[in-house]
Amino acid sequence: MIRPRIPRGRRGLLSAGGALVAVAVVVAVLVSAMDGTGRPAARQSAAYPDGLPHTRVTMSAGDCGQGWTDGHGGDQVFDVHNASSGPAEVDLVDPGTGAVYGEVEGLAPGTTRPLQVTLGGGSYAFKCLPDDADAVTGPTVRIAGHAAAGPAAVPVSQHDLIPPTIAYQQWIGGQMGQLADRVGALKDAVDSGDLDAARAAWLPAHLVYERMGAAYGTFGDADKAINGTTAGLPRGSSDPRFTGFHRIEYGLWHGQSAEQLRLPADQLGKDVDQLRSGWSQARMDPAQLGLRAHEILENTVQFELTGRTDYGSGSNLATARANLDGTRTALGYLRPLLTAARLPQLPRVDAALDRMQRTLDGFETDGHWTALNALSRTQRERVDADAGAAVEQLAAVAAVCDVRRTS
Known part of the structure; x- marks a missing residue:
């Protein structure tokens, strides 16, 4: 029989046993909190129904991962904002191995979407892949400790x-x-x-x-x-x-x-x-x-x-x-x-x-x-x-x- 073709884009699929990467679930756009210096800051769980800390990160033309400088382990959410003029994919990666911990696909200009991940001890960076432009990798953020991170996968080419x-x-x-x-x-x-x-x-x-x-x-x-x-x-x-x-x-x-x-x-x-x-x-x-x-x-x-x-x-x-x-x-x-x-x-x-x-x-x-x-x-x-x-x-x-x- 003719099998209906399921669209691609299954990267964010989560299984009960833990799948490849954390999925960027579409929820209401979240507004960032600011610290006393006017910079985006990690926001406390009490302000969000998911009970998790949130950090706003931004991509723009030629820049990626702005707003994330101090990492902490555990379950958390990054509110990823696209300040550029075109759509993009934004991944959270291990800059040494390229393993992907989480991704937001098809992030439209001017929009913000949440990315939930579990981070352990290690090094992390945001990689932004704008449509029709080269990838840009942001600064590396290191998290101390030996706690295990959530699932990740080295990309397949x-x-x-x-x-x-x-x-x-x-x-x-x-x-x-x-x-x-x-x-x-x-x-x-x-x-x-x-x-x-x-x-x-x-x-x-x-x-x-x-x-x-x-x-x-x-x-x-x-x-x-x-x-x-x-x-x-x-x-x-x-x-x-x-x-x-x-x-x-x-x-x-x-x-x-x-x-x-x-x-x-x-x-x-x-x-x-x-x-x-x-x-x-x-x-x-x-x-x-x-x-x-x-x-x-x-x-x-x-x-x-x-x-x-x-x-x-x-x-x-x-x-x-x-x-x-x-x-x-x-x-x-x-x-x-x-x-x-x-x-x-x-x-x-x-x-x-x-x-x-x-x-x-x-x-x-x-x-x-x-x-x-x-x-x-x-x-x-x-x-x-x-x-x-x-x-x-x-x-x-x-x-x-x-x-x-x-x-």
Whole structure:
């Protein structure tokens, strides 16, 4: 099916386990307090509903981080003001490693937005990245002590993402042969009029495709042709634009004859062959691989675990399990980048995926899967909870792998 593309800009996503960076939450513009000399000063928590100390910092043309000179550890808020004439991104970084502790994206001229962070002992500086201008790094502020700071991540560059993306694209190419073989077996069963064999061949073929989820964006229109649903089609299952796996699924489990299914099966084979033959010329966007690793299971929750893609086979849980395999594959190629300096909570990500896998595997016996609508309420709640937890943990991967501008 066509997966809706979630906009980028997931850098500020926070998970329950602590994600990449603190998020700049949009709240009312705060007015700075001034000390006796007329300079911006750290403001006391009593004046703010969040109960945290606030410090106003300003960026202007050629300057960054004005107003912050004396650092203190702990939870706090910086009210970041853009006094320049253009929009900018403002990051709080470790000037030695470049690790990002927090950021405000798309800060418009004349506006102020809060940035909440937890600071420990160490060195910090604001880096301002105006649109269409070079980055400017403000003065370094040092905080004494050994308390741990909040989460931070060394930025990932486009160059960093090229090798894993090429390797993943090659893996997808290797799956194309298996996909074509499984679709060929499905087509042969339909052509021979053996619909029991066709039903048995449908799911293995479909699951091969479902494991290739991080490449859907590169498949383009082929994804809709191969795995589209009736969504948006005025004639529903009777619409001639309803093609691919789900069109055949509908026919196999709704009493259609082999004669009625020969044309859809033949078209699926042609669409898969066309995708396979053109794949060597395709180019995946390296900046999207981390996002897709998260998005695969997001779409699983939205479409598979709601039954919206079930056209009679009752195989949504099998598809969810294949989507989990697809997530692990994409994550595996990204793993060399997900060091402790970037994603210290990677073990929590793995644990959440393991838990989801154990739950899903409990609904499969000798290749037969429990239908989604046959789950008890308790079973359904467990599936939803485990999938939701995995999606939440994977948000950190998308955030870490979102390419950041550093200069």
